[in-house]
Structures are given as structure tokens and as C-alpha cells.
Amino acid sequence: MLLLPRRYAILPMIFMACLIPSAQRVVILTLDFNLLRLLVLVGWIRVLRRNESVVLWWRRLDTAMLLWVISSTAIYTLRQGSLSALTNRLGMSFDAMGMYFLFRCLIRSWGDVRCIAAACALISIPVAVAFLIESQTGRNAFSVFGGVPAITVARGVHLRCQGAFSHPVLAGCFWASLMPLIGAHWWAGGKTRIWTLMGLANSAVIVFLSFSSTPLAAVAFGIVGAAFFPLRSYMRWVRWGVLLAVLILHMVMRAPVWHLLARIDLVGGSTGWHRFFLIDQTIRRFSEWWLLGTASTAHWGGNLFDVTNQYVLMCVQGGLVTLLLFVYMIACAFAGVGRLWRTSDPMTAQIMVAWSFGVCLFVHCVSFMAGSYFGQIVMIWYLLLAMIASLDPAPHRETAGTPTQKLKKPARANGRVASSRALPRGIRSA
Helix, strand or coil, rough: CCCCHHCCCHHHHHHHHHHHCCCCCECCCCCCHHHHHHHHHHHHHHHHCCCCCEEEEECHHHHHHHHHHHHHHHHHHHCCHHHHHHHHHHHHHHHHHHHHHHHHCCCCCHHHHHHHHHHHHHHHHHHHHHHHHHHHEEEHHHHHHCCCCCCCCCCCCCCCCEEEEEEEEEEEHHHHHHHHHHHHHHHHCCCHHHHHHHHHHHHHHHHHHCCCCCHHHHHHHHHHHHHCCCHHHHHHHHHHHHHHHHHHHHHHHCCCCCHHHHCCCCCCCCCCCHHHHHHHHHHHCCHHCCCCCCCCCCHHHCCCCCCCHHHHHHHHHHHHHHHHHHHHHHHHHHHHHHHHHHHCEEEEEEEEHHHHHHHHHHHHHHHHCCCCCCCHHHHHHHHHHHHHHHHHHHHHHHCCCCCCCCCCCEEEECCCEECHHHHHHHHHHC
């Protein structure tokens, strides 16, 4: 982390997240420092020593991230009213702000993104091998580090492999969220296609062996998001159409539209009904949590102490304000993706990578509906947000000394972005 060139400085964190359980930690005066947190500290020592933060341009997404962290910390601590609660929130704030702004300082160009995607494809090889061994033996080799079970958890006759990750669902979602970014580099051509295919194949193996509905659904929605690339100029109409369809379904269905979650079971034995009931109770008990959140959800119903929904978790921990700031942060990220692909050269693979950012965001948003993030996967979430913010072509970037290469505006026809017919053959076929 200290010695590698800037472009490769993030790679140790990716390797650490994939190969070491997050339970590995050093405790100093009751403060927990897992190995990713220690790497964040080392990373900031590097940034300050090399003065690598001078190129940081402030973005609206940065403001949204800062406000969300402040709201989450303040409201949670105010409700609990204890030093331990403040300590807990400061740890979360350190992870969010430390990782996000560290990545913001280290990522400056499309070449840095390509390096990250290649590193993920490379590390997927030992991770996929470990998952295959676990699926055949029923034993998790990473248990020697602690924090993960030695005997693989089973659902029926199928093993739910998790490797070094905190949970099988999170392991699958981790790699499902990386697949669009890795796959988008196929259009770079040449030898890049070798590690692209390798990364996609290994990621698919990991997702399948996690044997969880949420990662499989995330992959399916990622494919849908990629398929909308030819309609990218009409995404506003697509969004309004989806919203209208959801409203119509809500009116014609006997149950509320979020009851559809109860019907999703891709692998057998899924807890879709639990996820539906959690959302349903959150809406019905709005008066209980909207101001300062709530101390517990155990009294909402059977097993609802397990908050398997990131949006509901925002409600529980920080009330309505924190939820709205979290949604605002996601909206700022999608807006940044829109500016990225509109200002990318349609004759290069850059536009595909820019679109993949939006697909990755979409995959995370889908995963949030069926799981709350903890452990290593939060690093990938903050890394994605940082890549978007660092490459976001905001208006004031068009000045001398820009930290990234100047992005070309695509050709326009009749006031619209050039159609897919202006793209190379490989991109048209996508």
C-alpha cells in the first residue's frame, strides 16, 4: 500500500477483502480495527506523505456522502444516548469516509478503473477455486483465520459456500456487483478479453456456489441493465414507464406490490416472505421510526430482528432523514453516471465502462432490497461511488490542471446522442 504506484495502491485492499475474513482485527482500548480499517489508515498515510489529495475535486456525491454519514451518526447516537453507540457510529463513519475519500484520491482516470477491473478478474481465480473446494468438501478453508464457520452451511442438500466473506449472500452479491464492470472491458479488445472472460466465468461460479436467490437475482437484473444500453437516450421514459407499471400492479394486485418479494425463490427455501413482511411492517410502523429510528424491530413480528434490507436498516438506524439522504446519495451517483456516458466517446469502449457503472449501481440497489451490507462488501460499494465521483465530468472540470483526461463529447444527430449505428460493430451487437 505504501510502495506501489498510485494506480495499483487499491489492489491490496481488494485482495484483503477477498482472502481474509473481516473478523480478523486488532482491538485497541475497546476499539476494533479489522484489517481493512488498518489498510485505510496506511492508505491515508501514503496519500498525505505523497500529497496525492491535491487533485481532489469536490462533487455533489461527496456532499451527499458527508451528510448521510453525519445524519446516521448523530441520530443513532442521540437515540441510544450512550458512549458505546457513539463508538459504533464512529467506526461506521471511519469505514465510509475513510474508504470513500481514499479511493477518491487514488482514482483519477479510466486507466485506473481498468486496472481495478483486471485485479478483480485476477483475484477471482483463487476465490473461485476455494469455493469449488468448499462445495466438494463441505469445509471452509478460510475458517483457520476465524470469523467464518468451519463446516459449510447447507440449504436442503445444497451447500451455501461463503469463503472468506461474512455470509453466503454477501459473497454472491460481492461478485454479482463486479460482473458488469469486468464484462464492460470486453469492448477494449485484444488481450483484455482474456481476463474479462476469466473474470466473468469465475464470478458466475462464485455466485452459483453461494446458492442464494439474492445474488442470482442481482445477476439477472444486471443483464437487464446491460440490455438497456441501446435505449440509453430514452432512459427517462423507461424510468417513468417502470414507475407507472409498479403503480398499476399495486392497484390491481390483492396484496401490495412489495408482496412480489415473497414469491421470489430461485434456489428453493428462500426467505422471500420474511423480506416482504419486513418492508410491510416498516411502512405500517412509520410513526415509530420516522424521527429517530427505533431501538429494535424484534417486536414487529417473528424473526424481524433480522433486518435483511438496506433501506429498512437506514430507517431503523437513522429515521426518515437518513433514509432520504441515502436515496439522495444513490440519485447523485446515477446522475454522475449519466454525465459520464453522455460525455464519453461513443467510438471507444469507454462508453461501455461508463454504462457499466450504472449497471453496477442498479445491481447494488436490487441487492439492498434483500440484504443489509456488512463486512467486505461495503468496500466495493464505496469503491464504486468513488470511481463515479472521481471521473464525473462536472462543468468546472473544463479547466487547466484537470485531474483526469478530458472527455470528448459524443457526436450528436438532431440534438440527441449518436445512435447505436454510429458505434463499432462490437458495441452495436451489445
